[in-house]
Amino acid sequence: MSTTVSPLAPTDVPEMPAIAGVKLATAAAGIRYKGRTDVLLAVMDKGTTAAGVFTKSKCPSAPVEWCRARLKGGKARALVVNSGNANAFTGKTGKQSTALTAQIASKAVGCATGDVFLASTGVIGEPLDATKFDGVLATLAEAATPDGWMDAATAIMTTDTFPKVATATVKLGKARVTINGMAKGAGMIAPDMATMLSFVFTDAPLSSAVLQSLLKTGVEDTFNAITIDSDTSTSDTLLAFATGAAAEHGAPKISRASDPRLKAFTKAFYEVLADLAEQVARDGEGARKLVEVIVEGATTKVSARRIAMSIANSPLVKTAIAGEDANWGRVVMAVGKAGEPANRDKLSISFNGIRVAKSGARDPSYNEAEVSEVMKNPKIQIKVALGLGKGRDRVLTCDLTKEYVAINGDYRS
Amino acid sequence: MSTTVSPLAPTDVPEMPAIAGVKLATAAAGIRYKGRTDVLLAVMDKGTTAAGVFTKSKCPSAPVEWCRARLKGGKARALVVNSGNANAFTGKTGKQSTALTAQIASKAVGCATGDVFLASTGVIGEPLDATKFDGVLATLAEAATPDGWMDAATAIMTTDTFPKVATATVKLGKARVTINGMAKGAGMIAPDMATMLSFVFTDAPLSSAVLQSLLKTGVEDTFNAITIDSDTSTSDTLLAFATGAAAEHGAPKISRASDPRLKAFTKAFYEVLADLAEQVARDGEGARKLVEVIVEGATTKVSARRIAMSIANSPLVKTAIAGEDANWGRVVMAVGKAGEPANRDKLSISFNGIRVAKSGARDPSYNEAEVSEVMKNPKIQIKVALGLGKGRDRVLTCDLTKEYVAINGDYRS
Numbered sequence A, B: 001m002s003t004t005v006s007p008l009a010p011t012d013v014p015e016m017p018a019i020a021g022v023k024l025a026t027a028a029a030g031i032r033y034k035g036r037t038d039v040l041l042a043v044m045d046k047g048t049t050a051a052g053v054f055t056k057s058k059c060p061s062a063p064v065e066w067c068r069a070r071l072k073g074g075k076a077r078a079l080v081v082n083s084g085n086a087n088a089f090t091g092k093t094g095k096q097s098t099a100l101t102a103q104i105a106s107k108a109v110g111c112a113t114g115d116v117f118l119a120s121t122g123v124i125g126e127p128l129d130a131t132k133f134d135g136v137l138a139t140l141a142e143a144a145t146p147d148g149w150m151d152a153a154t155a156i157m158t159t160d161t162f163p164k165v166a167t168a169t170v171k172l173g174k175a176r177v178t179i180n181g182m183a184k185g186a187g188m189i190a191p192d193m194a195t196m197l198s199f200v201f202t203d204a205p206l207s208s209a210v211l212q213s214l215l216k217t218g219v220e221d222t223f224n225a226i227t228i229d230s231d232t233s234t235s236d237t238l239l240a241f242a243t244g245a246a247a248e249h250g251a252p253k254i255s256r257a258s259d260p261r262l263k264a265f266t267k268a269f270y271e272v273l274a275d276l277a278e279q280v281a282r283d284g285e286g287a288r289k290l291v292e293v294i295v296e297g298a299t300t301k302v303s304a305r306r307i308a309m310s311i312a313n314s315p316l317v318k319t320a321i322a323g324e325d326a327n328w329g330r331v332v333m334a335v336g337k338a339g340e341p342a343n344r345d346k347l348s349i350s351f352n353g354i355r356v357a358k359s360g361a362r363d364p365s366y367n368e369a370e371v372s373e374v375m376k377n378p379k380i381q382i383k384v385a386l387g388l389g390k391g392r393d394r395v396l397t398c399d400l401t402k403e404y405v406a407i408n409g410d411y412r413s
Helices: A062-070 A091-109 A136-143 A149-155 A208-220 A245-249 A260-282 A301-312 A315-322 A328-337 A368-374 A402-409 B062-070 B091-109 B136-143 B149-155 B208-220 B245-249 B260-282 B301-312 B315-322 B328-337 B368-374 B402-409
Strands: A022-027 A039-044 A049-054 A078-085 A116-123 A164-172 A175-184 A197-202 A237-242 A290-298 A348-351 A354-358 A379-385 A391-398 B022-027 B039-044 B049-054 B078-085 B116-123 B164-172 B175-184 B197-202 B237-242 B290-298 B348-351 B354-358 B379-385 B391-398
Touching: A022 A136, A022 A149, A039 A091, A039 A136, A039 A149, A039 A197, A049 A062, A049 A208, A062 A091, A062 A116, A062 A237, A078 A091, A078 A197, A091 A116, A091 A136, A116 A197, A116 A237, A149 A164, A149 A175, A164 A260, A175 A245, A175 A260, A197 A260, A208 A237, A208 A260, A260 A290, A260 A391, A290 A301, A301 A315, A301 A328, A301 A379, A301 A391, A315 A328, A315 B402, A328 A348, A328 A354, A328 A379, A354 A368, A402 B315, A402 B402, B022 B136, B022 B149, B039 B091, B039 B136, B039 B149, B039 B197, B049 B062, B049 B208, B062 B091, B062 B116, B062 B237, B078 B091, B078 B197, B091 B116, B091 B136, B116 B197, B116 B237, B149 B164, B149 B175, B164 B260, B175 B245, B175 B260, B197 B260, B208 B237, B208 B260, B260 B290, B260 B391, B290 B301, B301 B315, B301 B328, B301 B379, B301 B391, B315 B328, B328 B348, B328 B354, B328 B379, B354 B368
Parallel strands: A078 A116, A197 A237, A290 A379, B078 B116, B197 B237, B290 B379
Antiparallel strands: A022 A039, A039 A078, A049 A237, A164 A175, A175 A197, A290 A391, A348 A354, A348 A379, B022 B039, B039 B078, B049 B237, B164 B175, B175 B197, B290 B391, B348 B354, B348 B379
């Protein structure tokens, strides 16, 4: 956890309302560092449904495997998240740690171990001593309150510089329901299903199948459309929980993803995901610029995404942005290496609305001083028009600074 | 061009012998900077055959397109290389520049424009003023000598910190033939057919088809197996020229790649390519460590290559190496994100021969102090054993330092 907050941190942080059926508590269990809040327990009422999407890594962490197996039931009563240790690449010990943690949590909460979800973030390859949760989780279960969302979002941070929360209230049927979300990010972020860790809660009465469908569609243009450093984590986890408590004040029970009453909720749900994903990009390790890459005129949306990711992951593009240099030559390079259809002589490129290149060459009206000025902006939009078709996509990333190298050159030692 | 030579520069630089049929000269044409040698002219005798491999970028530079078209003839009389301007993404102007440069060169050398090969390196997107070659190339053609290989290798440098040359002498039939090569690299290096620029010359009497076959096979485990920053240049060019002059003292004319007399030559040729490619990795922008990634036990060689590249291109692995940290957790992450078959619980990882992880968890015998010591070495070998099959591959890269960010954060301004 850095002492300096990212200059890209959101300026207005929402008041996080309570979600009926969810209680939270945090503690310092000494997982890796002393005196640092590192455990979050969320206790959910009976009847809560669960859904999740996870890293596509071939070497997933033990908690990811645990959660995948638990999702079959579609029910949740508790979520335990720790920072400081990812419990990844920990072999049998890792599996035993997840089982023991779930067992301790199930006793503390009074539920089946199968209703406990787990997530861990931090160093990879170190055994996680789950006995440290003994006692801690029981105390947390008693202390849990409907408030404390900011504390919860803070407890799951590693190299994050600010807690990431988002909330929305929306009508479902005639009842108002609430969606609360939190996320952590910082480095090893090129989510391939979900970001490192993100949790979304709602009191809407949704079946787990509906929730899963919302997540699966929702991540595509939110968490899956951000990248910090092209490195996909072993622990990427996005979980959603629906307590259904809003049914008491009239919210309809939704059991089909195609239910038309879900429309406003779906929009609000996606907005919460998009908000959290953008905050993750804003807190990329060492980030000084938020970079929005828009690719349009590609043959398809998939092709646009690949080209946008090629630009967003290019070290040369990212260092140029850090240097406040509208180096469109490097954007051309990144388009060219993406392996997707592109015609050099149809390419146009603009930075923050100023077109610097068109028809495959420098824009004659291009004024270095003018574009240099807009590059000082903390938000940089790179727009590439391919002129081939109607495929369009958008990806968020950040610049690559010396600070990123510093953070990651002595993170573990 | 940096004033500080990479600490990874080779300590013994070979004496470069003459190649019968090749003459070289360099000059300062003021392409981008004043008073800096930035043009190389190589003049080749009649009968010289040519072959080349180029970037797979969808946005190749104008000289790349020029050379591709020239290769059909398979003959060469002149090579003009400039640094300071890549003549890439320069539209029609770029095409006109290549035509004008070739015209000036053909007059200077007394050959057809179709026998002139061109390569440019430097900034992308700036028009290249080919009239600057007027007069210069004529002077160079007169001044060209069989020596001056180091000057030639220096003239093609951009952010390189040392000139890269390699040589080999080998028997072809009963005659001795020579192979001389040079390369430039530094940044935007993730060759996808060849590195930025590399030129290899020999007096062996090889048909252009044989030369092309040698190049195509030879780049696979040499230039295509290195990466500095995952960014593939628009200008990657590897050209080979065979003057055939050795035929005069008895070297047999080779017109089939399968000719058994070519065996020793092929080996020497590949060694020259491998030597140059390693020098490019040793001169990665900001590099302080040469990193050799070996992946074995993969299902296939192709799969091993993809996993090795995933490791070699991971910013988190590269920054850890810069921090002298044997962070095998990040290696696991990079294996996992490669999308190739891998079984977490069979993985073993070692750094410079010290095994830090086996069977999907920390090696019990792993001693942090011992591995910390070997991480101080300027050459780091990361070996990953997947335990799945017989696929094996090797990739060279370098670490990612603050210096890389500094070099690329204000390269263009």
